Amino acid sequence: MNKLRILCLHGFTSNGTIHALQIRSLTDALSKDFDFICPDGPHAVDMSQQGLNSPSTKAYTDYVNANSTSGHRAWWFARDDPINPDTGSYEGLEQSLDYLGNYIQKSGPVHAIWGFSQGACFAGLLTALLSDQLKDHPLRKHLPSNQGSPSAGIFVSGFRARFSQYDSIYAKGIDVPTLSIIGEKDDAVSPERSEALMAVCRSPNVLRHSGGHVIPSSAEHQATVIKFLRENVKSANRESL
Numbered sequence: 338m339n340k341l342r343i344l345c346l347h348g349f350t351s352n353g354t355i356h357a358l359q360i361r362s363l364t365d366a367l368s369k370d371f372d373f374i375c376p377d378g379p380h381a382v383d384m385s386q387q388g389l390n391s392p393s394t395k396a397y398t399d400y401v402n403a404n405s406t407s408g409h410r411a412w413w414f415a416r417d418d419p420i421n422p423d424t425g426s427y428e429g430l431e432q433s434l435d436y437l438g439n440y441i442q443k444s445g446p447v448h449a450i451w452g453f454s455q456g457a458c459f460a461g462l463l464t465a466l467l468s469d470q471l472k473d474h475p476l477r478k479h480l481p482s483n484q485g486s487p488s489a490g491i492f493v494s495g496f497r498a499r500f501s502q503y504d505s506i507y508a509k510g511i512d513v514p515t516l517s518i519i520g521e522k523d524d525a526v527s528p529e530r531s532e533a534l535m536a537v538c539r540s541p542n543v544l545r546h547s548g549g550h551v552i553p554s555s556a557e558h559q560a561t562v563i564k565f566l567r568e569n570v571k572s573a574n575r576e577s578l
Contacts, residue, residue: 341570344437344447344463344487345375346412346456348494350389350397353377354405356453359552363559367566374447378410378456379436380429412459415499423501433459434479442481449489449570453552454526457495461534462506464490470509486513489569490538491562493518493552496530497537507537514540514569516562518553525550 347356353375357364364373384390384398401409413427441447452460466477468486495517497507515538519531528545535541544561546553553559 340370340372341448342372342374342445343449343451343491343566343570344441344460345373346450346452346459347375347378347410348454348456349411350382350384350387350401350409351453351456352401352405352407352410354407355401356456358404359453362554363562366559366563371566371570373451374444376437376440377407378412379433380411380413382409382411384409412455425500426502427498427500431476431479434476437463438480438484441484446484447487449487449491449566451491451493452495453493454495454550457492458498458534460490461492461495461511461537462498462503463487464513464515465506465509465511465537468509468512470512471506474506476506488571489513489566490515491518491565492516492531492534494520494523494526494531494550495534496526497534511538512540514542514565516542516544516565518544518546518558518562520546520548520550520553522547522549 345356345360347353357373357375360373384394412433413429415425416428417425450460450464452458464487465471466474467480467484471477490511490513492515517531517535519528521528535543542565544558546558
């Protein structure tokens with residue numbers, strides 16, 4: 338029996354290899370039934386240009402370079418409009434849609450989408466765009482026709498896209514079961530921002546933890562995620578596990 342495929346999208350400045358290491362305990366626990374696919378974002382991040390050059394950032398860069406070959410990556414770069422901040426854009430988003438569209442076209446459809454931080458925002462956008470309700474949305478053309486709506490979305494430290502030009506993606510809601518994982522002490526993505534994404538989900542579930550901008554890894558938290566995946570991730574011709 339073929340495994341169910343979960344597309345996993347890393348956060349800003351991470352990459353697929355590093356993200357796979359971050360969720361290894363989860364993927365090991367589910368390896369019999371699920372394949373977790375962790376591609377690199379197509380955009381390289383120059384940490385110095387992003388103002389990310391503190392000692393702690395250098396230690397993170399050393400870790401990334403020691404454990405992967407892709408360096409720091411991103412799905413897009415947020416660009417504020419200097420006159421009206423609400424009308425900025427995610428520079429590179431369409432290239433990332435093309436990139437993932439080609440990736441899925443070659444490797445096959447996925448059954449759920451998981452993301453962390455920027456990757457969770459992207460996971461929310463993708464989960465909405467792939468619904469039948471948005472088949473005529475202008476951005477849907479970047480994604481392959483053989484990829485139907487995923488059966489679930491998992492958003493860790495996720496957030497709703499903050500620029501008004503993306504509001505149409507959320508207008509009809511995310512209509513599959515979702516799990517939002519929210520850290521009470523997250524100082525990178527506030528709980529309020531994660532709740533704004535959860536508010537457009539029609540079948541929302543939430544896991545709150547006492548930590549910060551992390552993927553919680555306690556046995557209790559992992560059990561909640563595993564239960565959600567087993568109950569909600571399915572293929573078109575197969576019941577959930």
